Amino acid sequence: MSRRRRSTKEISDAASPAAGGTDPRRRVPRTDTLLAGPAAQAALAAHREAVVRAEVRGIQQAVRAGELAPERAEEALAGRLAELDTTSMHPVLNATGVVVHTNLGRAPLSEAAVAALQRAAGYVDVELDLESGRRSGKRGAATVAALLAACPAAEDAVVVNNGAAGLLLSCAALAGGGEAAISRGELIEIGAGFRLPELIESAHVALHEIGATNRTHPADYAAAAARPEARAILKVHPSNYRVEGFTAGVDLPELRRIADDHDLALIADVGSGLLTPDPAIPDEPDVDTALRQGADVVIASGDKLLGGPQAGVLLGRAEAIVRLRRHPLYRALRMDKLRFAALEATVAGSRVPVAxxxxxxxxxxxxxxxxxxxxxxxxxxxxxxxxxxxxxxxxxxxxxxxxxxxxxxxxxxxxxxxxxxxxxxxxxxxxxxxxxxxxxxxxxxxxxxxxxxxxxxxxxxxxxxxxxxxxxxxxxxxx
Known part of the structure; x- marks a missing residue:
């Protein structure tokens, strides 16, 4: 049977002399008394005082409302404080069979990545030359070196905080103020109603849609590339759906030829983060192949098939990557030391749970x-x-x-x-x-x-x- 919360009048009536009771609100434990108890003192060693005081106020309010006897206040407070944690995230065993589970944080990190996170949690030489004692420009340099070693076709790399940020930066730096040609079959919506066209257009890039949902031809790209406003060709892998049947598309080598004919940049978003081909998923595009086929910049996610922390990984031609790194948006989108460390360990390490x-x-x-x-x-x-x-x-x-x-x-x-x-x-x-x-x-x-x-x-x-x-x-x- 559910317990009905009594009204203030009922509490007052029950506590009146005629009722033979005493108003429990007059016996609400003092804040300093509750804070001096052993449970509160133990909690104060692990949590901010404001957090503990909030629990104390909750207990006092329960007493005032007549929901808790005053003599049980300290016991109830101890129970609530025992449930406090410094993080609200709860570990979960993934028994769904879905490897990269977005609702569970996508890729579980490797032991090497976890160790790297712990090592980077304190003061580290993220932008310091230990020999000279001066500020250095090596932020993320070791991570970039690990990526280049794992993806030989890349001349340079830059890392930002997620895949969407990578696409935003690429379009802003290589097509800002102009047009990017994109097939209508690649105007993708991903999770939570997030649409790539809206992201791209926020970088002051006009999307020039070409072809049809199911069929786009080289002539469509060539006509778009000949427009005076054209700055780039954008090729996006539709990683969360498939179009089958009467279809046609244009591969990267052909797009490279069209881009060269009109002096345009070629941006490829492969999505899920494979650096090299994987025989288990032969139709999934990878960064190395896309670069060898002519892309100037290839964008991938670090927290998907790469198996690392959330990151937008961009590899490509040195000239294009320099333009990305020099763009003002890069500062706003760059990675922190923890994810740089975890990504480097993921790429350089030998065992990754996702794999x-x-x-x-x-x-x-x-x-x-x-x-x-x-x-x-x-x-x-x-x-x-x-x-x-x-x-x-x-x-x-x-x-x-x-x-x-x-x-x-x-x-x-x-x-x-x-x-x-x-x-x-x-x-x-x-x-x-x-x-x-x-x-x-x-x-x-x-x-x-x-x-x-x-x-x-x-x-x-x-x-x-x-x-x-x-x-x-x-x-x-x-x-």
């Missing part, structure tokens, strides 16, 4: 799923993973999952509320728990979380009859 999950062996995943099913119940079913994050749309990553039915909505909620939190997949009346993106050393932890979630349900929801394999991943939602 491990992308190339996970299907038979190994099956063995892990079978062990999980033996521990928690359910049925092992074929389950294709996905790249996610707008990369390689529709490309399956063969794998397996444990299928749990019974009361999927309640089980999914219990998994998310557990410790650790587990995000699984809801599909056709079942919860699918996919081990692909869970580190193998955490399999026992995952099993324990699933068992705890099932045991937290009422008896009628604990049963998990299985109704057969489920192999269609395209009509689901996250659990």
């Amino acid at each position: 491990d999950y992308l190339h996970a062996d299907a038979e190994e995943l099956r063995g892990r799923a079978e062990a999980l099913a033996a521990a928690v119940g359910g049925e092992v079913v074929v389950h294709d993973g996905r790249v996610g994050g707008g990369g390689a749309p529709g490309v399956p990553l063969p794998g397996w999952a444990v299928r749990l039915t019974g009361s999927p909505e309640e089980l999914a909620a219990a998994l998310r509320a557990g410790e650790p939190a587990v995000l699984a997949r809801l599909h056709e009346g079942a919860v699918l728990v996919d081990p692909r993106c869970v580190p193998a050393e955490r399999d026992a932890e995952l099993a324990a979380a699933v068992r705890a979630a099932r045991e937290s349900l009422t008896p009628e929801f604990r049963e998990s009859p299985c109704t057969g394999p489920d192999t269609d991943p395209d009509t689901d939602k996250e659990a």
Whole structure:
């Protein structure tokens, strides 16, 4: 039964002499008394005083409202302070099978990147020459060197705070005040209603749309390039959708020829962050190939298939990169020391979780799923993973999952509320728990979380009859 909050009059009446009571509001604990308690003193060692005082005020208000007995105030305060944390972010085990999961922060960082973040957290020589003691211009130089070593076709590189910033800077520096030709089939909207045309036009670049949604030809680009306002040709990879059927497009080598004929810059946004080709996703464009095919600047995201922190990675011809670095926007869009460190470690390091999950062996995943099913119940079913994050749309990553039915909505909620939190997949009346993106050393932890979630349900929801394999991943939602 829910408890109704009493009105002020009811509290007063209950506390009146006639009622034989005492108004609890007159016994609200003093602020200094609560702050002097052991729980508050311990919390003050880890949190700002303003944070602790806010919790104290909340307890006092509960006493004034008659929702909390004054003698229980210190105990209640201790409970609230025990739940305080210095960050609101909650670690989650990704059991969806989606490798680059935007809602979970995209790429999980490698051990090397995490160590680099910790090393860079204090004072570091980000813009200091330790030998001379003077300010240096080496900010991000080691990260750029690591990128150039990993992408031999690039002459130079610059890094900004995300992929959209990279596109904005490229258009502003190479086409500002003029036009950029773009195919209508590449006028992309990404997550949360964010549209690339609006971003590009904010850089004082007029987009000259050419061709049709499904077919654009060299003659369309040539006509656009001949316009007096033309400054650049923009080629954007539609990474979060596919156009199939009666289609036509123009590849980078042909665009390079057209750009040279009219002295235009050629900008390629490949999106998901592959530096070199990956046989697991052969149709996904990569930076090195785009540069060899003639792009002046290639834009990629650091926190997708590259597997690093959020970043906009721009590699290309030295002359073009210099123009980007000298543009006033670069100062506003540049990276901080933490992400420079993490990106350098990601590119130079040997093991990146995104690559491990992308190339996970299907038979190994099956063995892990079978062990999980033996521990928690359910049925092992074929389950294709996905790249996610707008990369390689529709490309399956063969794998397996444990299928749990019974009361999927309640089980999914219990998994998310557990410790650790587990995000699984809801599909056709079942919860699918996919081990692909869970580190193998955490399999026992995952099993324990699933068992705890099932045991937290009422008896009628604990049963998990299985109704057969489920192999269609395209009509689901996250659990």
